[in-house]
Structures are given as C-alpha cells and as structure tokens.
Amino acid sequence: MAPIRVGIIGLRPMQSGGEDIANQVGYWAAIAHLPALRAMPEDYEVVAVCNSSVQSARTAIKQYGLPESTKAYGNQDDLANDPLVDLVIVSVNVGKHLTLAKPALEKKKDVFVEWPLAAGLAESEELTRLASIAGVRTSVGVQGRADPLVTKIKEIVESGRIGKVVNSSAWVSFGMVPYDSWAERGEYFLDHKSGVLDSFIHVLGDFTELQAIMKSTISSVAILNAKGEVINPAYPKTSADQTLVQGILESGAVASISARKPRSEVDGVSFRWIISGTEGEIEVIIPQSLWQYGEPRRTLKLKIGESESQNVDFLSGDEFESKVPAIVANIARQYRAFAKGDTGAVATFESSLKTHRLLDRIVRAAGWEAF
Known part of the structure; x- marks a missing residue:
C-alpha cells in the first residue's frame, strides 16, 4: 500500500544561527510530528510544507533535510489544491486552526489538527461540521x-x-x-x-x-x-x-x-x-x-x-518506546493507528x-x- 502523502502547515524553520528548538515554543511540528512521520516511511511521505510564505517553507524544507521534490507553499489554499496531498497537518497557534484547516476539508482531504481543536466551542463545532460534510478522516493532537x-x-x-x-x-x-x-x-x-x-x-x-x-x-x-x-x-x-x-x-x-x-x-x-x-x-x-x-x-x-x-x-511489543524519543513516541503511535484505521487510539x-x-x-x- 502506498504511503499517505502529507502536507505540513507550521513546520517552522530555525532562526539564523540555529537554536535549541527542543526548549522553544513554536517548533512542535519539527520536534514531534516530523520525527514521528519519518519513523514510518512505509506509512507516510512528507510531500509539501506550507508556512506564512513560500520562502519560509523552502527554508524549512532545506533545514530539516526533506527531499528537493517537496513542494513549498505560502498559503493554505494552494496546499489544499495540491492533488498529491492526502493528509494535511495543522500545527500552529490554535487561533488559526479553523482558517488553515477549512480549505483542506473543503477539498476532501484528511486533516490532523493539534489540540485544542479550535479557538473555542463554536469554531470547534464548525470544523467538526465541515469534516462530517466532507466525509474525511480526522485526528486531533491529544496523543x-x-x-x-x-x-x-x-x-x-x-x-x-x-x-x-x-x-x-x-x-x-x-x-x-x-x-x-x-x-x-x-x-x-x-x-x-x-x-x-x-x-x-x-x-x-x-x-x-x-x-x-x-x-x-x-x-x-x-x-x-x-x-x-x-x-x-x-x-x-x-x-x-x-x-x-x-x-x-x-x-x-x-x-x-x-x-x-x-x-x-x-x-x-x-x-x-x-x-x-x-x-x-x-x-x-x-x-x-x-x-x-x-x-x-x-x-x-x-x-x-x-x-x-x-x-x-x-x-x-510496543515498537516506539525505544525507537524514537519519549516526547515523540505517543504521537508516532497515534500516526500508526491512523494509518491502520485503528480508531480506538485516535482522537477525532x-x-x-x-x-x-x-x-x-x-x-x-x-x-x-x-x-
């Protein structure tokens, strides 16, 4: 079975000169999501990165050693329109979750959103409604x-x-x-x-x-x-x-x-x-x-x-306890469950x-x- 093709929104590039991203806020996509996906190459392939600008996305692609073929996008609509993306991951400030996830749902792509699902109950209800209409699979970062x-x-x-x-x-x-x-x-x-x-x-x-x-x-x-x-x-x-x-x-x-x-x-x-x-x-x-x-x-x-x-x-029998850092293990387990269709281990x-x-x-x- 072909890997799930992933587009990541929020793979923030390191600042010039480098920094210890493990101790910084705003790098969760790099600290946890990317290592988890890389631990399962048979299940996932990162094919696109979307940041606040195309240049930011290109910088992240280069810094994190993603293939040169990885697409760089500067807005969520262009990412959603990419026919090669199956799953969109949204790992940014919660206030932007609805805006960034909505185009992907409207294009009937599967979506993973970090917790909280959205900024407040009304926006969370709206995202859930859009996902139900689209009939797609969803996941939320309560790993x-x-x-x-x-x-x-x-x-x-x-x-x-x-x-x-x-x-x-x-x-x-x-x-x-x-x-x-x-x-x-x-x-x-x-x-x-x-x-x-x-x-x-x-x-x-x-x-x-x-x-x-x-x-x-x-x-x-x-x-x-x-x-x-x-x-x-x-x-x-x-x-x-x-x-x-x-x-x-x-x-x-x-x-x-x-x-x-x-x-x-x-x-x-x-x-x-x-x-x-x-x-x-x-x-x-x-x-x-x-x-x-x-x-x-x-x-x-x-x-x-x-x-x-x-x-x-x-x-x-757990495959991730010693395979990835502890901070990554549960999110890797969640991605594995998502790939296998194990709904019991995935918060939707x-x-x-x-x-x-x-x-x-x-x-x-x-x-x-x-x-």
Whole structure:
C-alpha cells in the first residue's frame, strides 16, 4: 500500500544561527510530528510544507533535510489544491486552526489538527461540521489516547477485572511548567480555554453532573525570548492555575479531577490517577512530565481483592518506546493507528468536540466566563 502523502502547515524553520528548538515554543511540528512521520516511511511521505510564505517553507524544507521534490507553499489554499496531498497537518497557534484547516476539508482531504481543536466551542463545532460534510478522516493532537498505558487502563476497566467502577480521582500538577514566566510565541497557551481531558473521558466516559471551581492566583507572567531575556515583564494570564472538578459519570461513578500549579511538587509527581471498582483498584503515577509525552518512568499498578498490588506491564511489543524519543513516541503511535484505521487510539474531530463541550461546561459551572 502506498504511503499517505502529507502536507505540513507550521513546520517552522530555525532562526539564523540555529537554536535549541527542543526548549522553544513554536517548533512542535519539527520536534514531534516530523520525527514521528519519518519513523514510518512505509506509512507516510512528507510531500509539501506550507508556512506564512513560500520562502519560509523552502527554508524549512532545506533545514530539516526533506527531499528537493517537496513542494513549498505560502498559503493554505494552494496546499489544499495540491492533488498529491492526502493528509494535511495543522500545527500552529490554535487561533488559526479553523482558517488553515477549512480549505483542506473543503477539498476532501484528511486533516490532523493539534489540540485544542479550535479557538473555542463554536469554531470547534464548525470544523467538526465541515469534516462530517466532507466525509474525511480526522485526528486531533491529544496523543495520550494512543499511549499503551491508556490502552491498558481502558482494557482493564472494560474487562471487569476491578468490577464496576464506583470512584475515580485524578490529581494533576503542572510543577514542570514555569511558575511566573513563559516563552515568547507561546502566550496563547495561557488562555483558560486550553486543557486536556481526553484520556479521562476516553477511559471512563463523560460527566452527567458536575461542579467546578477555577481560580487564577497568578494574574501575569514574564514573557522570555529564546535567549531567556524578559521582553514583557507582565503579560496578562487568563488561564486558571487551580481547578477542581467533581461530579457523576455516565456510569454512575463518582469522579473528581484536581489540577494545581505549584512552584514545584513536594513528591515529584505530575499525575496520580486512581480508579476504584467493586473488586479492585488501578493506580497510575507519572513523575515530572506532561500527560501526553509518554514519560518512560510512568507506572501502572493493579490490586484485586485482598491480593498484593502488582505492577502491570503495558509496553510489551510496543515498537516506539525505544525507537524514537519519549516526547515523540505517543504521537508516532497515534500516526500508526491512523494509518491502520485503528480508531480506538485516535482522537477525532467528533470525539475532541465532546471534550471541548465538557471544558465549556466546566468553565460555566465555575462561573469563569464572568472573568
């Protein structure tokens, strides 16, 4: 079967003189998407790059060692009109997702969009509507769903090994994220409408009832450039740094999610998630990382009845754990699943819209819109 031909929107070229893109905002296409695609040459071939100008696209093609035959485009319409492009990847500021993805959908091309799907619920609904009309395949960058850890958790829950789920509590800490500063070009991440709940509702289902509290204890942050220099000492931050959600799930289970932003964690743990059933419990621990990244030290424990808890192996047979850097592994798994048509490991526009609607409910329940 021929590889899926890919056009990337947002493969940003390195600045002259070079820079450590792994520590910079705005290079996610180069840090994760491109290495993931290159790890599967039998499944994917990058045939086009689209940036803000043709010259920018040409520079990126040369810098990242793409073939000379790779097309360079300066606008999304020209990319969408290329008959050799099967899949368009949009990896840019969320405020541009609708504008950049729409032409590709109208030309009935498959589309991958980074998370959040779009800037707010209305735009997310519009993208989902356009994709449905086009009848194309879609994917959204919440690659935690493709992590073997999440796959194993869902398998255990659905197998009934812990019985009927009656409670789930997740504690989230963003201690690894800068406390009172942020990188230039990453300001949009500070908006309160960003968030990740995909894995939680993918495994356990949605909330039917919920209560929420959102509070911002840090009203502004310093914006730093690539050299670590302060270019804005007080950029307004609208995102909540303390959030609590609790309620009842579709299954009837009681659930809560508590997210905090400390200067640093006392225990070095970024995520702790317990799922309690009538016959046993699951515990997930992820130290000092972001949920999506596939941190190598993440662990899964299972306790059934009175037996001792046991560590569960969830990586047997996985092809990406040692093949690509950890930060790339989950997105590579998502691309592999997409190529194979494995919908269970791929968040679509439709499933991501469900997450956006839940986020909207949380925001409204917390009265956050009043701010």
